[in-house]
Amino acid sequence: MGSYLRGPLAKLCDEFVSTDIAPAPAKLAENETYVQADLTNLDAMVDLLKGADMVIHFGAIGDEAPFEDLWGPNFVGAYNIWEAAHRNNLRRVVYASSIHAVGMHPKTEFIGIDAPHRPDTFYGLAKCFAEDLASLYWDKRGIEAVCLRILSCAEVTNPRAVGSWLSLR
Numbered sequence: 001m002g003s004y005l006r007g008p009l010a011k012l013c014d015e016f017v018s019t020d021i022a023p024a025p026a027k028l029a030e031n032e033t034y035v036q037a038d039l040t041n042l043d044a045m046v047d048l049l050k051g052a053d054m055v056i057h058f059g060a061i062g063d064e065a066p067f068e069d070l071w072g073p074n075f076v077g078a079y080n081i082w083e084a085a086h087r088n089n090l091r092r093v094v095y096a097s098s099i100h101a102v103g104m105h106p107k108t109e110f111i112g113i114d115a116p117h118r119p120d121t122f123y124g125l126a127k128c129f130a131e132d133l134a135s136l137y138w139d140k141r142g143i144e145a146v147c148l149r150i151l152s153c154a155e156v157t158n159p160r161a162v163g164s165w166l167s168l169r
Contacts (some may be wrong), residue, residue: 001096001150002058006032009056019048020059021073039077045084052094057081064100064121074126082137092144097131099151102126114150 003025010016010029019034025035037044039059049055059073059081078095085093103120105111117128127149134145156162 002056005058007107017048017052018126022087031065035131039080040072042080042083043089045080049090052088053088054090054094055081055085056094058096060096060126061123063122064136067122070122074123075129078126078130078133082133082143085143086137086141090143092146093134093137094146095130095134095148097127098124099149101127101131101149 002020006018006025007029008018010018010032013031015033016029016031017035018028019035019037021036021038023036028034035048039045057078059069060077077116081095082093087088100120101124102111102115102118103124104118105115110145119125129149134147136142137143138145
């Protein structure tokens with residue numbers, strides 16, 4: 001999703017900085033600067049966020065994986081983003097969370113945004129960690145957070161996906 005949203009987000013900004021651990025994409029927006037960086041490096045994240053107003057954090061391994069693989073980008077990376085935001089006096093972090101943070105609630109049960117965490121995977125556990133990190137940084141540091149619990153945004157391939165689909169637009 002982060003790759004898809006680069007263009008629309010750049011249109012909302014005077015200056016837009018995008019980043020990934022991968023090399024730069026072939027095409028950048030006119031107002032976009034690309035910085036290759038690793039979420040697991042706190043100093044790199046602090047440098048990256050200098051002068052920013054807010055950060056939109058979509059970086060991580062985007063699906064279930066062994067805990068050891070998720071540890072760096074999904075757990076440490078989330079901490080690094082919030083800590084770098086704090087050190088740079090940012091006002092807000094927008095975070096791509098997931099339905100996997102509450103995935104063990106029965107599928108037949110309606111749950112609201114206040115449902116307690118019930119992660120269904122280590123990936124979901126990482127999302128719970130980041131949502132709680134957002135709460136901590138709000139309570140202790142005053143950094144606003146928007147944690148978007150994304151259900152599905154891929155092409156709809158079955159009836160169940162229709163009820164959880166979020167258009168990229």
